[in-house]
Amino acid sequence: MLPLEQLFAQQAQVASIRPIVLMYQAESQQKELLHALFASKAPRSYVRQILRVLLTAIESADIADPVEELITTYAGLMVPSDSEGEKTSIRSDESTPVYYRFGQHLLTVNENRHTLVQFGGTGYRTWEAALALGDYFISTTAVDLKNQRVLELGAGTGFAGMVTASLGSHTVLTDGDPAVVERLNKTISFNNLTADVQELYWGPDAAVDHFANSLVIAADVLYDVDIFPAFICILRRLLSVNCEAIIATTVRNEDTFGEFLAQAAAQEIVVQPLATYDPSDEPSEFFWFAPGPRIEILRLGL
Numbered sequence: 378m379l380p381l382e383q384l385f386a387q388q389a390q391v392a393s394i395r396p397i398v399l400m401y402q403a404e405s406q407q408k409e410l411l412h413a414l415f416a417s418k419a420p421r422s423y424v425r426q427i428l429r430v431l432l433t434a435i436e437s438a439d440i441a442d443p444v445e446e447l448i449t450t451y452a453g454l455m456v457p458s459d460s461e462g463e464k465t466s467i468r469s470d471e472s473t474p475v476y477y478r479f480g481q482h483l484l485t486v487n488e489n490r491h492t493l494v495q496f497g498g499t500g501y502r503t504w505e506a507a508l509a510l511g512d513y514f515i516s517t518t519a520v521d522l523k524n525q526r527v528l529e530l531g532a533g534t535g536f537a538g539m540v541t542a543s544l545g546s547h548t549v550l551t552d553g554d555p556a557v558v559e560r561l562n563k564t565i566s567f568n569n570l571t572a573d574v575q576e577l578y579w580g581p582d583a584a585v586d587h588f589a590n591s592l593v594i595a596a597d598v599l600y601d602v603d604i605f606p607a608f609i610c611i612l613r614r615l616l617s618v619n620c621e622a623i624i625a626t627t628v629r630n631e632d633t634f635g636e637f638l639a640q641a642a643a644q645e646i647v648v649q650p651l652a653t654y655d656p657s658d659e660p661s662e663f664f665w666f667a668p669g670p671r672i673e674i675l676r677l678g679l
């Protein structure tokens with residue numbers, strides 16, 4: 378099991394980690410949970426939800442009493458902070474910093490972990506496929522990223538590209554949504570990473586030759602059959618300038634996945650499975666995965 382602090386730092390879905398929180402009802406364990414919450418730097422709203430789960434369970438089970446520190450912390454969180462007050466009146470952006478730690482590296486990404494679509498786009502939260510791709514690069518010995526040129530397509534929050542940059546590659550993170558690109562720039566500089574950010578919309582006119590000899594990476598970009606032709610088009614052009622690709626895709630629908638494989642094969646793209654992540658099976662020693670369908674890591678080449 379991932380350390381509590383890491384679950385909270387990543388703002389793991391409260392409903393999914395409820396059984397874990399309920400293991401901390403004894404008085405000494407309540408303090409342990411509180412300290413993990415403080416150390417995680419999770420936002421107030423998240424801390425409040427976790428404490429509510431614990432307090433409700435303690436009160437109904439009658440096994441232990443809530444310790445003073447738990448009660449005072451929870452009571453303090455019932456008073457909205459200045460910034461929460463502002464948010465309820467503006468309500469534009471519910472992003473909070475989410476922390477991802479692996480080895481000596483800490484990545485901070487401002488996102489709303491539980492929003493699927495924000496401002497009309499899908500690039501404002503880190504998807505499980507990006508976590509899987511990041512985990513794959515951290516764990517595998519089959520890919521040496523040191524000094525490797527990496528191009529990320531559809532980067533969104535940039536998680537996968539930030540992992541490759543942290544592991545020593547020269548990474549260019551790209552996305553077709555200008556607002557996502559603006560955020561990516563901020564995230565990269567906040568994390569003090571050496572990486573480039575560019576707007577790159579897939580299609581026949583996208584300039585790609587300067588990305589020759591790169592490892593192309595992409596996470597969760599195969600969710601809609603309508604975007605397959607554009608993605609396969611840019612991918613085919615990159616593969617023909619001596620790139621190879623490693624992508625992660627969440628298999629939400631077998632037919633959609635099958636359609637991608639068929640369209641890739643029609644363009645003579647060879648697809649090789651590298652790994653499968655099953656979120657219900659503690660798939661990573663570094664990151665928490667929300668429950669959901671399996672994720673395939675694929676190598677794509679000519």
Ligand SMILES: C[S@@+](CC[C@H](N)C(=O)[O-])C[C@H]1O[C@@H](n2cnc3c(N)ncnc32)[C@H](O)[C@@H]1O
Pocket residue numbers: 498499500501502503504505506507530531532533534535536552553554557577578579595596597598600604607
């Ligand atoms: C589901 S999000 C995945 C984001 C990120 N890779 C992750 O897994 O967390 C898909 C991303 O692809 C980008 N995208 C979709 N269509 C695109 C296109 N035609 N050209 C460039 N980027 C595109 C979106 O802006 C979005 O950031």
